[in-house]
Amino acid sequence: MLLPWLLWLVVLCPGGGGEAAFQGPTSYHVIQISSFANSSWAQNQGSGWLGDLQLQSWDSDTGRAVFLKPWSKGNFSEEEVTGLEEVFQVYLNGFILEVQDHAHEFQMEYPFEIQGIAGCSLHSGGGTVSFLRGALGGVDFLSLKNHSCVPAPEGGSRAQRICALIHQYAGIRDIAGKLLFETCPQYLLGVLDVGKAELQRQVKPEAWLSTGPSPGPGRLLLVCHVSGFYPKPVWVTWMRGDQEQRGTRCGDVLPHADGTWYLRVTLDVAAGEAAGLSCRVRHSSLGGRDMVLHWGNPVSIGLISLAIIVPLFVLLTVPTLWFLRRRSYQSI
Ligand SMILES: *[C@@H]1O[C@H](CO)[C@@H](O)[C@H](O)[C@H]1NC(C)=O
Ligand SMILES: *[C@@H]1O[C@H](CO)[C@@H](O)[C@H](O)[C@H]1NC(C)=O
Ligand SMILES: *[C@@H]1O[C@H](CO)[C@@H](O)[C@H](O)[C@H]1NC(C)=O
Numbered sequence: 001m002l003l004p005w006l007l008w009l010v011v012l013c014p015g016g017g018g019e020a021a022f023q024g025p026t027s028y029h030v031i032q033i034s035s036f037a038n039s040s041w042a043q044n045q046g047s048g049w050l051g052d053l054q055l056q057s058w059d060s061d062t063g064r065a066v067f068l069k070p071w072s073k074g075n076f077s078e079e080e081v082t083g084l085e086e087v088f089q090v091y092l093n094g095f096i097l098e099v100q101d102h103a104h105e106f107q108m109e110y111p112f113e114i115q116g117i118a119g120c121s122l123h124s125g126g127g128t129v130s131f132l133r134g135a136l137g138g139v140d141f142l143s144l145k146n147h148s149c150v151p152a153p154e155g156g157s158r159a160q161r162i163c164a165l166i167h168q169y170a171g172i173r174d175i176a177g178k179l180l181f182e183t184c185p186q187y188l189l190g191v192l193d194v195g196k197a198e199l200q201r202q203v204k205p206e207a208w209l210s211t212g213p214s215p216g217p218g219r220l221l222l223v224c225h226v227s228g229f230y231p232k233p234v235w236v237t238w239m240r241g242d243q244e245q246r247g248t249r250c251g252d253v254l255p256h257a258d259g260t261w262y263l264r265v266t267l268d269v270a271a272g273e274a275a276g277l278s279c280r281v282r283h284s285s286l287g288g289r290d291m292v293l294h295w296g297n298p299v300s301i302g303l304i305s306l307a308i309i310v311p312l313f314v315l316l317t318v319p320t321l322w323f324l325r326r327r328s329y330q331s332i
Contacts, residue, residue, distance in 0.1 A: 024199045024231055025051025028188040029119025029131075034095060038110045042100065044092045048072075049119075050191060050199075052232060053259065063089035071198070074191030084183070087175065102165070106158055112137055118144075118176075120184035128188065130180040142166075147177060202285035203260055205229035209279060209293050215268045222295060224265045224279030228256065235282040238267040239292075245277070 033045040046058030048065070055072040056065045064085050067073060073081050099114065118132040132144035140152035141159050149166045151159030166173070192199065205226045212221035226236050232253055238245040251264040265279065274295050281291040 027121030029117050032116040034114045036112050042096045071195040074187050074194050128185040203230040204285040207281050207293055218271050220269055220271050220274050222267045226281050227262045228260045229283050230260045232261050236265040239278050239280050
């Protein structure tokens with residue numbers, strides 16, 4: 001019986017099982033969002049991502065990339081980076097012109113939005129795999145398989161005709177193939193190496209408990225906050241003794257501005273049953289020692305504060321008194 005519950009919890013709590021899931025990022029991708037408001041107005045947005053971590057944004061006014069980390073260029077030289085920026089600039093401008101040219105032919109109705117994602121990831125068996133997918137209006141439209149454009153079933157005949165058109169542009173296909181299958185893997189391996197001090201860092205979470213809005217009369221929503229941890233995989237659950245509480249609900253793992261993560265894990269319980277519950281946090285930075293926070297009543301929190309404040313008081317006041325006494329002896 002235990003196994004299904006465990007599986008269920010792992011599904012609920014993204015990040016899965018602590019150390020086993022820890023690897024750091026293993027893929028790089030660029031995202032393109034092209035918005036076409038009307039036949040004369042369009043805009044591109046671009047960004048580059050190492051897993052969840054944004055490394056570049058695209059400044060369409062200057063046609064240059066903005067590098068968001070000191071190591072965002074990986075092991076590429078300035079010349080290589082400038083060359084790539086030129087390729088992307090020509091591509092993005094050309095993309096808008098081509099789409100506007102063919103919008104009528106392919107019955108695209110303004111306004112519409114095209115999204116693209118392309119990149120490469122480390123393969124578990126060694127080497128890398130490259131990918132490219134496009135969407136129209138938020139729906140899958142086409143993808144790249146075995147170096148060929150494959151229309152998505154959702155894209156209908158329009159996607160088939162656009163793939164046929166793409167196949168005619170041999171020059172563009174060659175450049176895209178080189179970027180995806182050569183440049184991307186080189187960049188990925190290089191940037192993982194150059195950025196490893198930051199990518200492989202371990203930052204311990206802080207955790208605290210609170211109550212959320214009451215789920216109903218006589219019930220409590222216990223909230224376990226886990227904040228400021230890195231890397232992202234984390235395992236958090238409410239427990240009673242050794243028993244994981246099956247009502248545990250995990251929020252989304254949310255980013256902090258400094259690149260660390262935050263997670264909120266809640267449990268809805270009858271008010272009388274809160275005592276004896278604890279929140280358990282497992283994270284690679286904790287060196288195999290789970291963090292356990294016990295749900296206490298106010299008295300025990302008061303006692304804990306006392307237990308901290310009294311020794312602090314003694315520590316701070318005794319030397320001060322001793323110092324003052326010494327001074328007064330000296331001044332006699
Ligand atoms: C096209 O869309 C842009 C941005 O929404 C708007 O400012 C402009 O007036 C529109 N032009 C026409 C001809 O509709
Ligand atoms: C990939 O494409 C090549 C030629 O374009 C073909 O010979 C090969 O069978 C294809 N592989 C798969 C798995 O479809
Ligand atoms: C960057 O690193 C990758 C992987 O280690 C390597 O294949 C590539 O040649 C390097 N590029 C440069 C310019 O040093």
